[in-house]
Amino acid sequence: MIETGKRRESAEQIAERNGIPRRDFLKICGAVAATFGLAQSTVVEQVARALSPGGAKPPVIWLEGQDCAGCTVSFAGSLNPPATQILLDRISLRYHETVMAAAGHQAEKAYHDTVKQGGYVLVVEGSVPGADDRFCMVGGRPFREILEEAAASAAAIIAVGACATYGGIPAATPSLGLGLDRALAGKTVINLPTCPVHVEHLVGTVLYFLTTAQVPALDDYGRPVAYYRTLIHDNCNRRGAYENGQFLTDWNDPAQKEWCLLEKGCKGPFTYSDCPIRKWNDGINYCIDCGAGCMGCSEPDFYDGMSPLFE
Amino acid sequence: MSQRITIDPVTRIEGHLKIEIEVENGKVKDAWSSGTMARGFEALLQGRDPRDAPFVTSRFCGVCYSVHQYCSCRALDEAFGATVPWGGTLLRNLAMGAMYIYDHILHFYQLSALDYIDIMAIAKYDGKDPALQAVKEKVVALVQAGDTSPFTPRYQPDDWCVRDPETVTTAVKHYIDALQINAKARNMGAIFGGRTPHYQSLVVGGCTQYPDINMVAKYRTMLDEIAAFVRDVYIPDVLHFGTGPLWPLAEMGLGGGHHRYLSYGSFEKDPAGTNLVFKPGVVRKLNLGGYEVESLDAGKITESVEHAWYRAAAPQHPYDGEQVFDLDRSGAYSFIKAPRYDGQAYEVGPLARTIVAQHPKLLELVQQGARPGVVARHAARALETQAMVDACYHWLDLLTREMTRSDFRIHDTAHWDPPESGQGAGFFEAPRGALGHWIRIENGEIANYQAVVPSTWNASPRDEKGVRGQYEEALIGAPIPDPENPINAVRIIRSFDPCLACAIHLIDPQTNQLRRFVVE
Numbered sequence: 129m130i131e132t133g134k135r136r137e138s139a140e141q142i143a144e145r146n147g148i149p150r151r152d153f154l155k156i157c158g159a160v161a162a163t164f165g166l167a168q169s170t171v172v173e174q175v176a177r178a179l180s181p182g183g184a185k186p187p188v189i190w191l192e193g194q195d196c197a198g199c200t201v202s203f204a205g206s207l208n209p210p211a212t213q214i215l216l217d218r219i220s221l222r223y224h225e226t227v228m229a230a231a232g233h234q235a236e237k238a239y240h241d242t243v244k245q246g247g248y249v250l251v252v253e254g255s256v257p258g259a260d261d262r263f264c265m266v267g268g269r270p271f272r273e274i275l276e277e278a279a280a281s282a283a284a285i286i287a288v289g290a291c292a293t294y295g296g297i298p299a300a301t302p303s304l305g306l307g308l309d310r311a312l313a314g315k316t317v318i319n320l321p322t323c324p325v326h327v328e329h330l331v332g333t334v335l336y337f338l339t340t341a342q343v344p345a346l347d348d349y350g351r352p353v354a355y356y357r358t359l360i361h362d363n364c365n366r367r368g369a370y371e372n373g374q375f376l377t378d379w380n381d382p383a384q385k386e387w388c389l390l391e392k393g394c395k396g397p398f399t400y401s402d403c404p405i406r407k408w409n410d411g412i413n414y415c416i417d418c419g420a421g422c423m424g425c426s427e428p429d430f431y432d433g434m435s436p437l438f439e
Numbered sequence: 440m441s442q443r444i445t446i447d448p449v450t451r452i453e454g455h456l457k458i459e460i461e462v463e464n465g466k467v468k469d470a471w472s473s474g475t476m477a478r479g480f481e482a483l484l485q486g487r488d489p490r491d492a493p494f495v496t497s498r499f500c501g502v503c504y505s506v507h508q509y510c511s512c513r514a515l516d517e518a519f520g521a522t523v524p525w526g527g528t529l530l531r532n533l534a535m536g537a538m539y540i541y542d543h544i545l546h547f548y549q550l551s552a553l554d555y556i557d558i559m560a561i562a563k564y565d566g567k568d569p570a571l572q573a574v575k576e577k578v579v580a581l582v583q584a585g586d587t588s589p590f591t592p593r594y595q596p597d598d599w600c601v602r603d604p605e606t607v608t609t610a611v612k613h614y615i616d617a618l619q620i621n622a623k624a625r626n627m628g629a630i631f632g633g634r635t636p637h638y639q640s641l642v643v644g645g646c647t648q649y650p651d652i653n654m655v656a657k658y659r660t661m662l663d664e665i666a667a668f669v670r671d672v673y674i675p676d677v678l679h680f681g682t683g684p685l686w687p688l689a690e691m692g693l694g695g696g697h698h699r700y701l702s703y704g705s706f707e708k709d710p711a712g713t714n715l716v717f718k719p720g721v722v723r724k725l726n727l728g729g730y731e732v733e734s735l736d737a738g739k740i741t742e743s744v745e746h747a748w749y750r751a752a753a754p755q756h757p758y759d760g761e762q763v764f765d766l767d768r769s770g771a772y773s774f775i776k777a778p779r780y781d782g783q784a785y786e787v788g789p790l791a792r793t794i795v796a797q798h799p800k801l802l803e804l805v806q807q808g809a810r811p812g813v814v815a816r817h818a819a820r821a822l823e824t825q826a827m828v829d830a831c832y833h834w835l836d837l838l839t840r841e842m843t844r845s846d847f848r849i850h851d852t853a854h855w856d857p858p859e860s861g862q863g864a865g866f867f868e869a870p871r872g873a874l875g876h877w878i879r880i881e882n883g884e885i886a887n888y889q890a891v892v893p894s895t896w897n898a899s900p901r902d903e904k905g906v907r908g909q910y911e912e913a914l915i916g917a918p919i920p921d922p923e924n925p926i927n928a929v930r931i932i933r934s935f936d937p938c939l940a941c942a943i944h945l946i947d948p949q950t951n952q953l954r955r956f957v958v959e
């Protein structure tokens with residue numbers, strides 16, 4: 129018998145309560161036991177627990193709209209903790225087009241089953257075409273429709289990257305990409321902009337939610353205050369050069385190597401993110417350290433409002 | 440009786456792809472490939488500061504990030520009249536080499552391997568290797584918990600799936616290890632690229648990251664670890680699978696397609712650019728006993744929109760053609776156009792480059808009976824990864840020497856400001872194949888921007904003559920014994936490493952002026 133809340137039920141009863149007839153349940157147990165060469169009696173409890181909501185790892189649906197998969201690649205770069213550990217031990221990734229084993233109908237079914245179950249974390253990468261639904265179709269359906277459906281029964285919604293948060297670059301194209309701020313107007317969405325999402329912003333937010341079951345404190349644009357509180361310009365290690373009026377004009381001159389990039393179009397003075405402190409790629413480098421400057425990719429008016437990038 | 444099967448979405452690829460196949464007597468009789476997402480980046484670029492283009496086009500794709508940035512820089516270099524100092528080229532190549540290595544490894548382990556192994560065979564592993572036992576425990580725990588996402592659901596393993604418990608367990612361990620190695624390779628690229636995905640430092644005229652000796656040392660140390668993985672794990676795995684359990688698929692030549700191959704060539708190994716990592720060339724007719732490699736004439740490229748959602752037009756050179764969008768066009772089934780070389784459909788990518796280069800190892804496999812197709816594509820990718828590792832060491836040595844020169848330079852500062860007018864073409868071999876960007880500048884702004892990308896070549900729909908694209912052709916004849924389980928179809932498509940987001944681009948109808956580019 130298994131303790132579930134106040135009642136004590138048998139594994140079969142739990143399965144039945146979750147819509148799995150006793151005969152099917154025993155079949156599943158038999159298959160699992162046979163596959164792994166285990167005694168059937170040792171697996172019934174685990175199978176029942178896994179089937180009962182709350183007993184299993186939190187389900188995650190990751191949708192891709194008008195995206196480039198850069199945020200997915202960014203996430204896969206997590207080293208501490210390793211991305212595989214998150215994928216295998218912490219979450220149950222039910223749907224992610226770039227990662228999952230299934231394709232076609234099976235992929236669609238995995239998605240529908242999870243949506244029906246509800247209570248999942250919804251991660252969205254990529255924008256929603258505002259000009260015409262047909263600019264982004266998945267499984268024969270408009271991406272917009274899929275997003276609205278998935279958002280309705282999600283426990284939390286996280287928009288990753290510039291495109292999914294505020295529209296990003298696609299917002300300036302003829303397909304008129306919309307971020308969730310407009311595509312899901314009125315819903316609470318945790319926005320993790322930057323193009324692509326910073327892996328530590330994403331992993332930290334997911335772990336925070338899984339641990340506390342709460343949405344972190346957000347700023348006026350729906351960004352976690354913890355990551356987007358400070359102006360890049362205020363934490364920039366070239367700020368001294370800025371104050372001294374030393375502005376880089378020639379990338380070949382080693383003397384100018386650490387000078388301020390304002391004349392190369394740096395958007396640090398009006399961009400909020402902790403990039404200068406956290407840096408990118410496990411602290412190896414980031415936009416200003418590499419001499420290119422900040423393009424303002426964490427701000428709602430990126431890209432159109434930041435263009436021309438080098439002026 | 441024939442049956443029509445739709446696979447939508449095709450997963451474990453970049454972008455949104457739908458594949459339809461008609462199966463008769465257990466074999467694919469006909470096939471259709473459709474790109475189902477579009478954004479319209481080229482239209483966005485019109486009227487912008489040309490220096491935005493590398494940054495924006497990088498976002499065509501976040502998996503092979505920055506290949507467009509690199510290619511765009513080359514188009515801009517020409518249009519601005521900039522001469523990239525050798526130091527700048529070395530930095531660009533070192534950044535891009537890191538991306539290449541990660542991208543090929545990712546394709547084999549994360550995007551493809553699950554099609555070739557029966558992951559559940561792990562449960563039967565009874566060897567003593569503690570690392571493999573740990574993998575077994577992990578997967579068994581997932582199954583006992585009744586939650587094996589994202590490894591299930593999946594297509595049922597077929598006769599060609601590897602079921603040997605030790606091989607499968609090793610492969611899954613390498614799947615996990617590869618994720619870490621990939622992350623490290625991307626971090627390595629960020630040393631000179633600024634950050635990843637999407638580099639920041641690649642600009643017209645060169646690179647913004649002034650290097651120092653610590654960076655070189657750091658890159659070298661990271662490269663050592665990655666090179667060891669490529670040498671000791673990735674290449675042996677591909678050869679083990681390819682010449683072992685998958686040899687029947689190799690002999691069968693599953694997914695061969697048109698057997699025509701094209702490469703633009705790229706990655707200079709010397710300042711004059713005479714010695715390249717990837718050679719340019721065209722193979723019109725593949726005779727496995729010995730074949731001719733012709734030189735490439737980019738003027739022979741045309742694009743057909745017969746079956747794409749654009750206004751009807753005759754096939755034209757991409758830069759003369761109009762690109763007005765028509766979502767209601769009858770007979771159209773894709774956002775992807777159909778590029779053709781001298782009127783014929785070609786394959787681009789690792790297999791094409793390896794065949795154009797007449798790589799001795801590939802020819803050796805052919806001697807033993809392998810036919811170009813799915814397995815050969817995986818082998819070609821592994822061979823290139825080794826070539827890229829070697830090139831990165833070579834570039835590091837050259838950079839170290841270059842940095843000691845008193846006139847060491849990384850950027851052409853004199854050509855940083857956009858010209859009043861100009862035009863330029865950039866050619867590049869991206870991991871997925873031949874890539875070209877074209878820009879025309881007027882009044883210091885972008886007047887027109889075009890990209891013809893690798894997956895446009897491979898994933899194209901039929902042309903005006905009804906000739907199938909390479910994906911479509913490669914599917915013909917593939918064994919599909921069970922229509923519910925079309926695993927061979929996804930094996931074939933994934934062997935090309937589809938990257939759809941960049942294959943699709945469109946132009947605003949309002950700005951549909953005459954486009955004429957000189958292509959050399």
Ligand code: SF4
Nearest residue numbers: 361364388389394396
């Ligand atoms: S480089 Fe940018 S963020 Fe740093 S001080 Fe200069 S303007 Fe401010």
Ligand code: SF4
Nearest residue numbers: 403415422423424425
């Ligand atoms: S430094 Fe600026 S451009 Fe770079 S990631 Fe941070 S916000 Fe984006």
